[in-house]
Amino acid sequence: xxxxxxxxxxxxxxxxAAFLFAIGLYGMVQRRTLIGMLISAxxxxxxxSVNFMAFNRFLAPNPTVGQIFTLFIMGIAAAExxxxxSIVLAVYRNYRSIDTEDVTDLHG
Amino acid sequence: MTSLFxxxxxxxxxxxxxxxxxxxxxxxxxxAGRLIRSVAGLLLCxxxxxxxxxxxxxxxxxxxxxxxxxxxxxxxxxxAVMLAEPNPEKQPSRGRNPLTGALGFxxxxxxxxxxxxxxxxxxxxxxxxxxxxxxxxxxxQSLLTTYSMVFELISIVLLVAIIGSLVxxxxxxxxx
Numbered sequence: 001x002x003x004x005x006x007x008x009x010x011x012x013x014x015x016x017a018a019f020l021f022a023i024g025l026y027g028m029v030q031r032r033t034l035i036g037m038l039i040s041a042x043x044x045x046x047x048x049s050v051n052f053m054a055f056n057r058f059l060a061p062n063p064t065v066g067q068i069f070t071l072f073i074m075g076i077a078a079a080e081x082x083x084x085x086s087i088v089l090a091v092y093r094n095y096r097s098i099d100t101e102d103v104t105d106l107h108g
Numbered sequence: 109m110t111s112l113f114x115x116x117x118x119x120x121x122x123x124x125x126x127x128x129x130x131x132x133x134x135x136x137x138x139x140a141g142r143l144i145r146s147v148a149g150l151l152l153c154x155x156x157x158x159x160x161x162x163x164x165x166x167x168x169x170x171x172x173x174x175x176x177x178x179x180x181x182x183x184x185x186x187x188a189v190m191l192a193e194p195n196p197e198k199q200p201s202r203g204r205n206p207l208t209g210a211l212g213f214x215x216x217x218x219x220x221x222x223x224x225x226x227x228x229x230x231x232x233x234x235x236x237x238x239x240x241x242x243x244x245x246x247x248x249q250s251l252l253t254t255y256s257m258v259f260e261l262i263s264i265v266l267l268v269a270i271i272g273s274l275v276x277x278x279x280x281x282x283x284x
Contacts, residue, residue, distance in 0.1 A: 004112065004120030006127075007163045014227030016127060016160070020134055020153070022220030027138035029212030035189055039137050039150050042181070046157050057164040059232055064250045067169050070161075071247075074176045075262045079269035081181045085188040086273035092192035 013054035020047030034088045034098045042077065049073050123163055130156030143189050151182045168244045 006012045020043050027040030049070045056066020092098050111117050133156055136149025154177045161170035251259050 002120075003124065004117050007120060007123040010232060011228050012127075013160065013164070015224045016130060018220050018223035018227065019131060020157075021223065022216040023134045023138050025219055026212050026216035029215065030138065030209060033143060035143055035185065035192070036146060038185065039146055042150060042177075043134055043137060043153065046154060050157060050160060053161055053164045053166065053169065057166075059234065064246050067166050067247055068250060068255055070169050071172060072258060072262055074172060075266060078176055078181055079266055081184055082269050082273040083276070085184055086277035088188055088192055089277050090279060098192050 010054055010058040013050055017047045017050040017054065020044070020050065032100055034084075034091065034100060037100070038081065038084050038088075042081070045073060045077050122159075126156050126159035126163070128156075129153070130160065143193065144186065147182065147185050147189060150185070151178055154178050154182070168247055 024040045024043030024047060027043065028037055031037050031040060052066045052069050052073070056063070056069075060066060088098055091103055095102055097103070112121065130153050133149045133151070133153025137146045137153055138149075140146040140149055154173065158170045158173040158178070161167075161173055
């Protein structure tokens with residue numbers, strides 16, 4: 001397996017999916033704004049989708065199940081982004097900030 | 109050994125470029141200081157992922173990725189950033205444990221290494237025969253037969269999401 005035939009091996013896709021997942025995890029911990037955390041969540045879901053598509057292409061006998069799962073992940077992600085962003089706007093209207101450290105009314 | 113200047117070599121080079129776009133976009137999305145740059149990095153990363161889908165023998169999903177993620181979700185996030193841009197001149201770490209960054213890096217490093225090693229060392233049970241035909245006709249048929257229930261359910265989910273986001277974003281706004 002050389003560098004130019006990487007696209008024919010399953011491991012390449014698994015490694016890039018793991019990279020997307022891990023970097024999304026890092027962003028989820030590191031980011032201090034709600035929108036930044038939403039962006040990290042999108043990265044995590046992209047990693048999961050790449051995994052599904054790779055397994056579908058290389059391992060599954062049914063040719064469409066992974067693609068349909070990925071399509072549904074996209075639909076759920078779009079719904080999730082819309083809901084999350086309207087929550088973010090509501091928080092911004094009430095607190096004048098989308099920083100996670102400012103929204104601490106239940107902090108005690 | 110494939111030559112770089114054969115068609116296969118060029119395809120391999122294109123794949124390497126797509127891998128680079130995906131990785132760089134993800135890095136920008138997580139590390140950029142301003143939020144709008146991080147949105148741009150996310151869009152770059154998702155374009156790269158769409159290219160990976162194309163290499164995985166499913167142009168339809170690649171096109172949907174471009175339409176839904178890069179087109180719709182990216183624009184929505186960009187609008188939200190414009191409506192609720194955080195204060196850039198706020199002091200960064202107030203009351204924040206300095207260990208958080210290092211621990212997050214460590215955790216994600218462990219997750220990446222574990223998943224990558226697991227994926228590289230497992231012997232996957234290959235399915236024998238020609239690569240599956242993941243064409244649009246096959247996807248449409250299974251969407252309307254095997255997965256028709258899920259197909260209807262997700263339309264309800266999307267409808268509820270639309271109404272819910274309208275209600276949420278409207279609450280607290282005074283009447284004109």
